[in-house]
Amino acid sequence: MEITIRDATVADMPAVTAIYAHHVQTGYGSFEEIPPSTEEMVRRFDNVRARGLPWRLAEIDGQIVGYCYASLYHARSAYRFTVQDSVYVDERFLNRGIGSALLASLIETCTDLGYRQMMAGVGDSANEGSLRLHTRMGFRTVGQAIGVGIKFGRWLDLVLLQRTLGPERTDVPAAAPVGYLPPADQAGP
Numbered sequence: 001m002e003i004t005i006r007d008a009t010v011a012d013m014p015a016v017t018a019i020y021a022h023h024v025q026t027g028y029g030s031f032e033e034i035p036p037s038t039e040e041m042v043r044r045f046d047n048v049r050a051r052g053l054p055w056r057l058a059e060i061d062g063q064i065v066g067y068c069y070a071s072l073y074h075a076r077s078a079y080r081f082t083v084q085d086s087v088y089v090d091e092r093f094l095n096r097g098i099g100s101a102l103l104a105s106l107i108e109t110c111t112d113l114g115y116r117q118m119m120a121g122v123g124d125s126a127n128e129g130s131l132r133l134h135t136r137m138g139f140r141t142v143g144q145a146i147g148v149g150i151k152f153g154r155w156l157d158l159v160l161l162q163r164t165l166g167p168e169r170t171d172v173p174a175a176a177p178v179g180y181l182p183p184a185d186q187a188g189p
Contacts, residue, residue, distance in 0.1 A: 028124035052179015
């Protein structure tokens with residue numbers, strides 16, 4: 001089984017929508033309760049790409065089996081060197097290294113773009129698969145919000161993890177990351 005990682009396109013969004021819909025309808029990793037439409041996923045894809053951030057896919061034998069993307073961690077400009085990851089794998093292909101391949105690609109791309117930190121907000125503190133994946137990829141737990149979400153009649157925690165991108169550095173970069181576009185609707189401090 002050879003996993004191919006590539007950039008996503010708008011044409012891939014129906015397959016992405018189907019993968020995400022399963023996680024929304026059956027799992028606690030996403031705090032969404034109603035699966036978004038393909039049109040909404042295209043809007044989200046366009047927003048990520050308009051900011052110069054990566055949206056990657058995993059394929060096996062030409063079939064899309066997972067995806068990941070980076071988004072701004074927060075809209076305010078002080079966070080401009082920090083991104084947040086999202087990773088979803090087709091339920092039929094779990095535990096085959098697809099999440100690791102996707103996240104490794106995302107980490108490399110975001111590092112190359114000049115980002116310094118990557119955050120992960122893992123829904124449900126019992127989401128062992130996602131927590132293991134992030135720990136394996138160098139993330140460390142930096143916090144946990146207790147009972148901040150409710151889904152399927154159950155209160156859910158949010159586990160916050162963080163990973164430095166590239167070498168640990170404390171200098172202030174001279175310029176924003178490659179392709180960084182500040183949000184137009186940025187609120188004050």
